[in-house]
Amino acid sequence: MTLLLRKIKEIRNYLRNIRCQNNSIVGFVPTMGYLHQGHIELIRRSKMQNDLTIVSIYVNPLQFGAGEDFERYPRDLERDLSICEEEGVDIVFAPLDEEMYPEKPLINIEIQGLSNILEGEFRPSHFSGVCTVVLKLFNIILPDRAYFGEKDYQQLKIVERLVKDLNIPLEIIPVPTVRDEDGLALSSRNTYLKPEERESALSLYRSFLLAEKLIKSGDRDAKLIKEAIREFIMKHPHIKKIDYVEVTDPDLRPVEEVKEGDRILLAVWVGNTRLIDNWRIGDANL
Amino acid sequence: MTLLLRKIKEIRNYLRNIRCQNNSIVGFVPTMGYLHQGHIELIRRSKMQNDLTIVSIYVNPLQFGAGEDFERYPRDLERDLSICEEEGVDIVFAPLDEEMYPEKPLINIEIQGLSNILEGEFRPSHFSGVCTVVLKLFNIILPDRAYFGEKDYQQLKIVERLVKDLNIPLEIIPVPTVRDEDGLALSSRNTYLKPEERESALSLYRSFLLAEKLIKSGDRDAKLIKEAIREFIMKHPHIKKIDYVEVTDPDLRPVEEVKEGDRILLAVWVGNTRLIDNWRIGDANL
Numbered sequence: 029m030t031l032l033l034r035k036i037k038e039i040r041n042y043l044r045n046i047r048c049q050n051n052s053i054v055g056f057v058p059t060m061g062y063l064h065q066g067h068i069e070l071i072r073r074s075k076m077q078n079d080l081t082i083v084s085i086y087v088n089p090l091q092f093g094a095g096e097d098f099e100r101y102p103r104d105l106e107r108d109l110s111i112c113e114e115e116g117v118d119i120v121f122a123p124l125d126e127e128m129y130p131e132k133p134l135i136n137i138e139i140q141g142l143s144n145i146l147e148g149e150f151r152p153s154h155f156s157g158v159c160t161v162v163l164k165l166f167n168i169i170l171p172d173r174a175y176f177g178e179k180d181y182q183q184l185k186i187v188e189r190l191v192k193d194l195n196i197p198l199e200i201i202p203v204p205t206v207r208d209e210d211g212l213a214l215s216s217r218n219t220y221l222k223p224e225e226r227e228s229a230l231s232l233y234r235s236f237l238l239a240e241k242l243i244k245s246g247d248r249d250a251k252l253i254k255e256a257i258r259e260f261i262m263k264h265p266h267i268k269k270i271d272y273v274e275v276t277d278p279d280l281r282p283v284e285e286v287k288e289g290d291r292i293l294l295a296v297w298v299g300n301t302r303l304i305d306n307w308r309i310g311d312a313n314l
Numbered sequence: 315m316t317l318l319l320r321k322i323k324e325i326r327n328y329l330r331n332i333r334c335q336n337n338s339i340v341g342f343v344p345t346m347g348y349l350h351q352g353h354i355e356l357i358r359r360s361k362m363q364n365d366l367t368i369v370s371i372y373v374n375p376l377q378f379g380a381g382e383d384f385e386r387y388p389r390d391l392e393r394d395l396s397i398c399e400e401e402g403v404d405i406v407f408a409p410l411d412e413e414m415y416p417e418k419p420l421i422n423i424e425i426q427g428l429s430n431i432l433e434g435e436f437r438p439s440h441f442s443g444v445c446t447v448v449l450k451l452f453n454i455i456l457p458d459r460a461y462f463g464e465k466d467y468q469q470l471k472i473v474e475r476l477v478k479d480l481n482i483p484l485e486i487i488p489v490p491t492v493r494d495e496d497g498l499a500l501s502s503r504n505t506y507l508k509p510e511e512r513e514s515a516l517s518l519y520r521s522f523l524l525a526e527k528l529i530k531s532g533d534r535d536a537k538l539i540k541e542a543i544r545e546f547i548m549k550h551p552h553i554k555k556i557d558y559v560e561v562t563d564p565d566l567r568p569v570e571e572v573k574e575g576d577r578i579l580l581a582v583w584v585g586n587t588r589l590i591d592n593w594r595i596g597d598a599n600l
Contacts, residue, residue, distance in 0.1 A: 036481065048337075134426040135425055135479040137423055137424075138423075139421055141420060160480070163480045163481075167480055189420055194450055195322065195450045197326065197456070
């Protein structure tokens with residue numbers, strides 16, 4: 029039976045008792061809801077590794093910029109709860125805005141060299157909002173492990189660094205991106221796509237395969253590969269623009285010569301929908 | 315018997331066991347060492363309110379700017395330990411730099427409207443360094459209460475806001491400034507003062523009494539009071555310069571008309587020593 033809690037005090041009291049009495053190890057899956065198979069992977073990993081699994085469902089206004097999709101972001105708590113029930117989640121924490129932000133927070137958090145590149149260049153206060161809500165949730169739930177998808181690779185790297193720099197007493201567990209059978213990375217934002225746009229959105233995944241092919245055939249120049257990716261994606265209808273295509277090492281430092289383990293990261297507007305995806309070089313079975 | 319611990323893992327393991335077994339409430343006094351009566355007040359408050367009192371002794375390099383007094387900041391662990399012993403402190407946590415910062419942290423933390431004024435104007439990255447080390451220590455020790463002196467009033471306000479914005483599960487307890495009999499606010503940096511400079515340093519405290527007198531006699535214009543303070547302090551020998559004199563409400567918002575409960579804050583160079591002090595209006599027995 030999944031327990032739904034909406035107040036910070038409630039979940040704190042509940043966990044305080046259970047933690048000490050049963051010596052329970054707590055796994056935590058922070059989400060913005062509208063759960064899909066990607067979230068379910070996170071939940072399953074947590075169920076395997078911990079005594080107790082907590083899922084938070086909260087569309088964090090602080091990580092959306094002005095004019096972004098905060099209002100239209102898909103929400104369906106009923107559906108999310110029944111998925112959590114089915115997966116054996118112990119607690120769903122779904123706070124209201126006034127519970128999370130009784131006042132507008134004054135804190136800004138930057139991770140130098142990580143917050144301001146890629147996504148951060150196009151969404152300037154995004155990662156400060158992410159770091160703030162993640163710290164809040166960590167402080168409310170005090171988990172032993174927290175699960176983050178590689179789909180948001182830069183977010184994962186930033187949260188890892190946050191945990192390291194601040195000695196937060198928990199372990200971050202990265203979980204590989206889940207893709208639809210046709211390769212589209214799962215995202216709650218995929219619901220925005222019209223069928224014909226979804227077809228074009230496949231170009232993101234396919235551009236990774238193209239890059240792998242180029243690399244296998246001996247092209248190792250990052251600039252060349254990025255150009256090929258851009259050109260390939262832009263050929264598709266409904267592609268409005270590419271915010272960035274970058275090739276970096278696993279710590280998000282741009283590389284000139286591509287090698288296995290490096291990452292391709294990109295953000296592309298398909299119609300009015302902004303999609304991000306990333307790829308670990310060497311992961312394609314060509 | 316005070317226990318000296320120098321490793322994060324040690325103190326974490328020690329506290330994990332004790333916290334759950336005995337349901338102990340933990341009080342925490344973060345310090346940069348070279349303990350004086352001001353610190354002793356913090357320790358005594360913690361001893362009264364908690365089962366376990368932990369003092370950290372760590373001169374945090376991150377909160378010193380280039381050219382500031384990090385190297386010459388006074389240190390005497392032997393003496394600090396014997397004071398802690400005498401006061402019945404349970405644990406002293408005195409980590410080395412390589413334990414606290416195995417890598418240079420990438421995080422920057424700003425509290426909008428609080429980090430960049432007063433001290434922050436003259437010491438631009440100071441409060442980011444303070445917030446970082448405070449968060450690290452909180453995450454290592456997980457105290458129920460933490461004690462901060464009003465001597466560093468802006469720091470207190472910033473830490474209070476940090477705790478609020480991030481839902482850190484602890485209570486900040488402010489403790490009034492301790493002064494020598496002649497009024498000089500206790501500070502480890504007072505050891506820098508030559509005897510003749512110390513005499514001039516009394517002008518800080520005395521300027522607060524002057525301000526109180528002016529206010530009692532009907533002067534309520536903050537500008538006028540700040541001018542009177544500046545003029546009074548500058549009259550003294552060895553005063554090199556005044557970084558700022560400000561009058562604010564309790565939340566550090568500048569005021570134009572002064573009322574009881576407002577704060578005077580100042581930073582003054584006496585010779586090569588930079589002193590800060592602050593005063594709650596209404597606290598003088600005139």
